[in-house]
Amino acid sequence: MDAERQESVTETIPLFPLQTVLLPGATLPLHLFEPRYRQLAVDLMTGTVPDRRFGIIAMRSSGVREVESPDHVHAIGCTALLGDSERLPDGRFDIVTRGERRFRLLEIDNGRAPYLVGTVQWVDDAPLPDGAGRAVEGLRDAALSAHAAYCDAAWHRDSWPVPGPETGPGPLSYLLAADCLLPLGDRQRLLEETQPLRRLRMVSRVLRREAGFLSKLRAVPAPPPELIQLGLPASLN
Missing domain, CATH: 2.30.130.40 (LON domain-like)
Incomplete structure (x- = not known):
């Protein structure tokens, strides 16, 4: 189509x-x-x-x-x-x-x-531009590094599973963002972005920012109500 x-x-x-x-x-x-x-x-x-x-x-x-x-x-x-x-x-x-x-x-x-x-x-x-291979590789490395920094600041664990190289930049950006507790506004902007490389760049920036906040505050973010447990009211429905 x-x-x-x-x-x-x-x-x-x-x-x-x-x-x-x-x-x-x-x-x-x-x-x-x-x-x-x-x-x-x-x-x-x-x-x-x-x-x-x-x-x-x-x-x-x-x-x-x-x-x-x-x-x-x-x-x-x-x-x-x-x-x-x-x-x-x-x-x-x-x-x-x-x-x-x-x-x-x-x-x-x-x-x-x-x-x-x-x-x-x-x-x-939108489709990736022609000849985007090198840009994809650089942005992927930056996003994975930012994700690792966030997880280290938020959860204090030694290791996290790394998405395989077959994961494209579009799915990768969502996969990394979904793994972290980000403000609604940031998540909505990521959802709306249709340029995969731009979205991957956005993920890197947001995760670095949040990791910095957590490191300075020396605090671990509380999960949103939707993720606490299934037995509690999780939404305004």
């Missing part, structure tokens, strides 16, 4: 607005307690929603209690694939999701289902 046609294709998917950003390839556990999102879980498991996929999109303000228009959320979100799930005795759900593909939100329909439904266009990375 050519870029022009791809840009014009739209689909509808269920939406789950959150005060966090899901990155492609990242894992996000969620605790679903509000009735409409319990229903979303049922629809995902029974096939009413095909392919066990829905969209996660970050809210622009923590003060928004009810998302009613695209203005209440960021323009770019990420689809989540439902993985493990557990229905609790009182009807709540603990689920684990994995980020897949970015989308641009065009419209929100709050009357089609108990939960929000969005009309979206898919957002893919």
Whole structure:
């Protein structure tokens, strides 16, 4: 499919607005307690929603209690694939999701289902420029070094698994960012960037900055609520 046609294709998917950003390839556990999102879980498991996929999109303000228009959320979100799930005795759900593909939100329909439904266009990375091999190698080394510095400052462990050389610059940038606790604004900017080399450069800069903060503060960052444990309410749903 050519870029022009791809840009014009739209689909509808269920939406789950959150005060966090899901990155492609990242894992996000969620605790679903509000009735409409319990229903979303049922629809995902029974096939009413095909392919066990829905969209996660970050809210622009923590003060928004009810998302009613695209203005209440960021323009770019990420689809989540439902993985493990557990229905609790009182009807709540603990689920684990994995980020897949970015989308641009065009419209929100709050009357089609108990939960929000969005009309979206898919957002893919631009191709790498010709002759980018040397630039990729340099940026990859810088990003891995920044990631190691962050992990050393944050978690104080001796070693971390290094992504293999087959991991391209686009997936690598998300993989490294997903492994660290970054502010929502930084994660959203990384999600929106469609130039893989620029995004890899952004990851290096952000991780170096955060590692410096942690070293100066001599503090270990607390995980966001979504990642503490599945048994606790993890989201404003």
